[in-house]
Amino acid sequence: MNNQLFYGDNLEVLRKHIKDESVDLCYIDPPFNSKRNYNQIYNNLGKEDQAQAQAFVDTWTWDDHANQGLAEIQENYLGHFTSQSIDLISGLTKVLGKGSLLAYLVSMTLRIAEIFRILKPTGSFYLHCDPTASHYLKLVLDAIFCSQGGDFLNEIIWCYRGGCSPKKDFGRRHDVIFRYAKSSQYLFNPDQIRVPYQAEGINRKDDAMWGKHKGTNKVYKPHPLGKIPEDWWLMNILNANDPERLGYPTQKPEALLERIIKASSNEGDIILDAYCGCGTTIAVAERLNRPWIGIDITYQSISLILKRLEDSFGKNVLDKIQLNGIPQDIESAIALANKSDDRTRKEFEKWAVLTYSNNRAVINTKKGADQGIDGVAYFQGDKDEREKIIFQVKSGKVKSGDIRDLQGTITLQEAAIGILITLKPPTKDMIQTAKAAGIYQGKYMNKSVDKIQIITIQEILEERKRIDIGLMFEVLKSAEKQRETKGIQTTLDL
Helix, strand or coil: CCEEEEECCHHHHHHHHCCCCCEEEEEECCCCCCCCCCCCCCCCCCHHHHHHHHHHHHHCCCCHHHHHHHHHHHCCHHHCCCHHHHHHHHHHHHHHCCCHHHHHHHHHHHHHHHHHHHEEEEEEEEEEECCCCHHHHHHHHHHHHHHHCCEEEEEEEEECCCCCCCCCCCCCCEEEEEEEECCCCCCCCHHHCCECCCCCCCCCHHHHCCEECCCCCCEECCCCCCECCCCEEECCCCCCCCCCCCCCCCCCCHHHHHHHHHHHCCCCCCEEECCCCCCHHHHHHHHCCCCEEEEECCHHHHHHHHHHHHHHHCHHHHHHEEEECCCCCHHHHHHHHCCCCHHHCCHHHHHHHHHHCCCCCEECCCCCCCCCCCEEEEEECCCCCEEEEEEEEECCCCCHHHHHHHHHHHHHHCCCEEEEEECCCCCHHHHHHHHCCCEECCCCCCCCEECEEEEEHHHHHHCCCCCCCCEEECCCCCCCCCCCCCCCCCCCCC
8 A cells, every 4th residue: 555644633534534454553642741740630720720731731622622522422423432431531521520631531532442443453552641641541541442352461661861850859751652452363573672681771680691490490591682671661862963853842763663663563564643743653664664654633744754754765755655635726725724723723824835845944833923924944145144035825815915014024034035825816916016026136046036926826736836946944854864964954933
């Protein structure tokens, strides 16, 4: 099969596009921002508690999606929920109340039920979380997997070092990874993941000692390939200077996913990551010759993954990917622009900027006023210093005043070029106003370009029009061990 990358809500994708018992291994690392203490598990947030809980509340709130999800579970929508999971969520509703934590658990229950459905009988599921809600997730997993013939196999503790030590607390330096099997037929490859007998990071001579088993004459002989790792894994997180680092806030090291994929799949087995983020699971699956399916709700992640794969494996790797959910025509672009969901409100702008810039612009993600800027890119100027290009996207009616506003933003931001991407066709006055802004001719350019350019979505989709200015700075920092990066790298902080 072709590798598949889905842009959209993973619940919808799982239900509509992934067949029963078609996946060999699923790993997910769902967004769960709990870097601060989350003391109010009963969701009675007073002013004095809001600071501690803000990170959690920002990600998970009780809203229409949570209400709909709760109703689907309690009504056993599509018959995908066990009686145990229905009773569990109903009981937790009484205990926790309808707040951020319950919203998170409802969201996870909906998706874990679908993941159980799509796993093959030999399949395994790894859920990556942190201690803030791992105890609740364990109940959800047991209610879905164990009640249908599956089994809990491991609570893996990923230990790491780094960060500042707290003054009044033990340092929090581990994540939790739950490992479940759909049935007793699950696949496990011990010889693919063996490690030296000296424990990871700990000098223990007894790990490699020979001797007799107690009470028998049987002689213990160490395996020539080493030992199977314990259920605690000491692996470093990615630091700021790590060659793998892409700038994605929750990026996991490839070594972590390599161990999981090698342990629970063979070459040719299908790997699925329903929260694929910056694409670590996908990149490792590609390297280990496993077909893969990735899903993410933000186009920035889709763009990041495509660029990561291209940088790591060459442009030809993109020919093997089936892209789903990305606008292919005007109708689908209009549908994306008109989404009212808070989670996808800015996705049209992100898609337009990243597509036109060949995934090399930097999206302005700063909350609040964006100063008329949806993205920024850079190129090499005449004085061998970077020059700025600013992008602005319009999905509604446009007029000549929009060009004048863009011109003002160019001046304010000290940019060289401004690009307006519009869903609606520009007026004659707009075109004239843009032309009146003049041209930019740089010594590193093959030809002069308009200082203000108007690009339509129709041109992007039907003519595959892309920026033709050689960009000097890129969004992504490619892994140095896989590709020698030339030029200067930068990030945007507007």
